[in-house]
Amino acid sequence: MKKRFASAVGIVSAVAMLMSGAVGASAREATDLNNLITNSYVALNGNGMTFEKVSHPTKGLETTDGVVDYVGGGNIDTLADGEGDRGQSYSYAAQSEGDWVYIGTMYGGLGVNAILNSGIGGMGISPEAASSLIDAMYSGHMYKGEPDGKSAGGVLFKFNVKTGETKILMSQSQGIDGGTGIIPTFRSAYKMNGKLYFVGMIMDTNNPELTQREIQMAMAMQNGFPCVYEIDPNNGDKLTRVYNSVDVNGFRQLVNNKVFTSTRALGSFGNTLIAGDVKLPPMAATHRSWPSNNPSDPSSWKTIADSATFDNLPAVKRSDVNGGGGIYQVQEYNGKLYVVICMGSADTENEETGTKRSFAIYVGENHGDATNAADWSWRALAGDTQKGARYSYGLDPERIAAGACTLQVYGDHLYIGDYNDVSSALQGFATHQEFVTQATNLEQSINLYRMDANENVEMLVGDPTEQFPQGGSTGLGSGFDNHMNQYTWQTTVHEGKMYLSTMNTTTLLEPMAQFTNGDILHMSKQEWTTTLNALRTFVEILIKDAQKPAVYSLREGETGETVEATEAKPSADDPEALVDWAVARANDNAGKSGASMFSVQEAEPVTLSDADRATLVDGIRDGSIVPDSVGDAQTIDDLYRINDSLGSLSAALDETASEDFSNTYGELVDLAASIDGVPESFTKMMETLLKLASARNLAAFFKSLPYLAKSKRGFNLFEITDNGNGVQISTVSDDGFGDRFNHGLRIFCPTDDYLLVGTANPFYGTQLWRVANTETKPDDPDTPDTPDTPVDPSDPGTDPAEPAAPGETPDNPDAGTGADDGSHDGANGQESPLATTGSSVLGLAIAGIVALALGVGLLVARKRKLA
Known part of the structure; x- marks a missing residue:
């Protein structure tokens, strides 16, 4: 492997063996959620889907949530009628067992407040003045930390979709055996052979080698030790750390080299569990092999690909695309393993556009043992065309804003959705006083493609380019005709249909645009x-x-x-x-x-x-x-x-x-x-x-x-169907379920009776919503799943209801225009402040x-x- 100063990124694997009651340290009293729910949202697609808010069900929208409750001193609990915890910003990773959904949160959102404070502080403004300015920009809605100045950190908990019962499994202040004193930030989850696997990073406050300063800095910077945890839901939710990427010294090397220590890729290839990893040479034993086939055994993990496999270009540093994206996702399709790699290192930034190099997709083909690196061959599908890649970085040489992409198998195709580099854009105008990156992102909003088994790519959603001169085959332009959509964040297949959620940047960007230079027009x-x-x-x-x-x-x-x-x-x-x-x-x-x-x-x-x-x-x-x-x-x-x-x-x-x-x-x-x-x-x-x-x-x-002028706050959720006559897309929600601070939808998790979804809300904390299943789910717990979003291999179905186009419904043709007809509870229809100068x-x-x-x-x- 070529050794260089930048971090090495690898993929490690383990073969999953067999094995398939839960006891929590703290539990909200079981009850019937049906008697408590006060907020519901009728989907815009006209298919009769009604989403119900089940976290803090008696509280209204645009109020503190976060599922668990902050009780002071950096402690959380699950009280019967708690106030919530604004810091639990995202439901970040989830898998289910029966009626229970296991969820890991991300604490502190995008770190927007930290980015703003850093940028404004760089202007020489006192902390007090910076805080006041942020309050002015966001009218007091921005989460700036817990009221007592302490930090709770992320949490791993389980939530019952029928009763609302909540049990904390892992957190700084409490958890089950092996979970107390550990601050988790899990980014993906996967279910295999009756066990649940969570990948991401943790800070173990019980570790005597770590200083309090290191722990607090890790919480502030969202750093941690890259790892994989196993949960056995049929054995008291036993927690086992089955893979450790680095020791304390290795963690310090990552931090000192400004590497974002998070890892997020988790999936499968056959009966082999695949996870992404991040290390620094010469520590990374990139060609070392272990003989064990049991993923519960930490010694069983083997490296099957590393930085050299991916042309020594993965972007893992804080200054890189997506704040250091590394290996973004792994997905098996058509007997091959497709791997999304963030390639935008800082030295690839284009001064004219403000963007860094777009994503690459590598393809791994296995010729024997999936845990043996020698039995894998790799090639670039999207990358450097001069080195043999069929498509350029980002799938299209004109598409330069996307730092990553999201993969989903649906029917016979692999769907590919863009994920723009919002982190660099936020940091750009907060710390470097430039708006160009954000402008490029808005101009090049997200596209959606699908690829067949022969790796032919069709653009489904997008503006015309030289490579795709007709534009999206569904007739929808980039962003699903809403350029404020900046992430294809999560996808799932449920009851024969594919669902796709976005991160809509309106909520974050409007006040910052005004601060940046939008006020020029209105003075x-x-x-x-x-x-x-x-x-x-x-x-x-x-x-x-x-x-x-x-x-x-x-x-x-x-x-x-x-x-x-x-x-x-x-x-x-x-x-x-x-x-x-x-x-x-x-x-x-x-x-x-x-x-x-x-x-x-x-x-x-x-x-x-x-x-x-x-x-x-x-x-x-x-x-x-x-x-x-x-x-x-x-x-x-x-x-x-x-x-x-x-x-x-x-x-x-x-x-x-x-x-x-x-x-x-x-x-x-x-x-x-x-x-x-x-x-x-x-x-x-x-x-x-x-x-x-x-x-x-x-x-x-x-x-x-x-x-900006016609933007509407809140994530977008789309329903995608393919009955063999082409892809149809309808809008489920275009306003974050009526809460303008739900800027993203981060998890889908099917259960026996409901589909549970979790929002990304860096203002008032994540929310959980459920929608009842309409079909009986096959009892097949061992079906391989995709990260966060289990694959439903069923046929997409026939004769779907006539879908409504994005931004319009059968009953409300003006939806998406900023009008609010009040047709569902909590629908705000917020008009952009840039369009109403008196805001x-x-x-x-x-x-x-x-x-x-x-x-x-x-x-x-x-x-x-x-x-």
């Missing part, structure tokens, strides 16, 4: 004029001796007017007089210049609001604004060119900012960033006013605006940003050079 003329006047006055205070150069250029290569000196500037000892003098000076000079870089309009008179005047006076007093700090002639010349242009912009304003106005302001921001010698105090105000309003970001924002979120975001922009003492300057 009133008065708001703009006030802000620009503050900047113009600021320049006059900074210039040494208040002198414009004798001759200054309006544009490069041009000669401007001669400007005579005027009265002497007051001393900084009298800041009020100095500010008044600067206002008068700005007015005097604006009248004399009569031109600017971008317009020949005369600048409007300068007046300051009381708040702006107080800010400048206080800045002079506390030393954050230093009068006479600019003396270099070229810098003075550059500042006055900017100042005159700001004045002309003010004069050119209509009632609100136009696209041309915003783009011009973006050019000014770029100019200010490119000038050497501009004082820190001016740069930080200019940048912070609209920090992300560079010309490049504004262009990206306007490209995204059509999608409270937008108002708070603008108010917070403008206040921060004028609070120049809070921010640290960040000088940038234009490329």
Whole structure:
């Protein structure tokens, strides 16, 4: 194997042997859920599906859930009438046994609050100010940690779909034997031979080798020890860690090398259990083999493929695509093993689009023993076409936004759904102040394909490209005609139909888009004029001796007017007089210049609001604004060119900012960033006013605006049928079951009587919903399953009900347009705040940003050079 600094990613396998009462440390009292349920959702597809909210069934939507209850001090419990735990953000992995569903959660959502705090903190804002700004952006809905400042961490629990009884199996504060003191983050689950397997990572707080700081950092960063756990539901839910990827030193090496330590791939090949893994060379014994065939025996796991198998390119670092995706999924189809690999390492980022290299799909064919690496041959199906791959990365050379994809066997085909790199987009504009990645993601929303046994790929959902000039065969464009859909998150086959859920980025993105630069469009003329006047006055205070150069250029290569000196500037000892003098000076000079870089309009008179005047006076007093700090002639010349242009912009304003106005302001921001010698105090105000309003970001924002303007919050859920006459797709939900904070649907889990689904809700915690089965499920517990979503090998069926197209229902043709007909309980039909400028979120975001922009003492300057 080629050894390199980046992590090695491997696939390990074990042959499953036979073996097929549960006792929990804490249990919610059993009851009849039917008497408690207060929230239901009638599916939009017209097939009579009614989903019932069964976690905290007596609580309403958009309230704290998370299934378990936070009781303080980092502890959780299952109380009879608890308050919930907002931190249990996602139902992340699930499998069932009878009426019980075993579920692992992800704690803290996408870490959005951490990303925001990191990005905003990088601007030099105090933690208190950053927290207030996040509250303003999300109107107080963002989860920012437990109320007492402690962290509970993720949990593994079991939930009874009939009674609502909940038992904690593994958590930091309680669990069954072997589960107490362990913080789990399991990402996939699989059922085989009567036992349940969960793959992901854990932090064992009982381990004396780990420090408290390491444990707390792992919780904050969602790190842990990669591993596989086995649960025996017929033996008291016995927990066994059947595979350990690394020891303590190995874990520290992963963390120190900024590797995302999570692993998520879990599936089967015949009777062999297959799991993804992550290690660092030279620790990874990538060609070592163990003889045991029992997966319950930790020594039985064998490596069948490693980084070298996948061209040494898996992306596993935090800076890589999907925050370090590695091996994303494994799926058996047509006697072969298909493996999705995240390939977008940081060095593959495209500066123009902001995206990294798209996913690859490798195919493994076995010629003997599935646990013997020598009996496997591998080839790339989607990858480097110059090395023999049939399709390019992402299946289409024009498709560059998807960092991974989701596989599902349905009927005779393998379905392939895109999964965009939302993590990089969030981090992009939170920590690097760029909106381009997100714009590319929105423009290239998710597609859906299917592949036959001969590996011919058909586009079912998607916009036309050169490779697929007709677009999706179902007639649906990218995103299922909703570009806010960014993940093909989970899929399952249930009762002869395929179900596909998405992550809809509207809930996360709208406030961040406003913070980024959406507010430019909605600032009133008065708001703009006030802000620009503050900047113009600021320049006059900074210039040494208040002198414009004798001759200054309006544009490069041009000669401007001669400007005579005027009265002497007051001393900084009298800041009020100095500010008044600067206002008068700005007015005097604006009248004399009569031109600017971008317009020949005369600048409007300068007046300051009381708040702006107080800010400048206080800045002079506390030393954050230093009068006479600019003396270099070229810098003075550059500042006055900017100042005159700001004045002309003010004069050119209509009632609100136009696209041309915003783009011009973006050019000014770029100019200010490119000038050497501009004082820190001016740069930080200019940048912070609209920090992300560079010309490049504004262009990206306007490209995204059509999608944002008509967006609707909440995940989408689709029903897919194929009766041999082509694929039909109908909408089950387009608004997160009526809860706008359910931005994703993360698990499907069939049981004897219900299909249970679990949401991703990084605001108020995951929710569990059930829908009754309409067919009798065959009693075949040993049927191999896919990760999270057991494969139903039954025929897709015939004569399905006439489906409704995505975004429309038989009874409600306007669904998906933002209208709310109230046809089901809790349907919000939330219209995008970007389409309604009077929204409270937008108002708070603008108010917070403008206040921060004028609070120049809070921010640290960040000088940038234009490329």
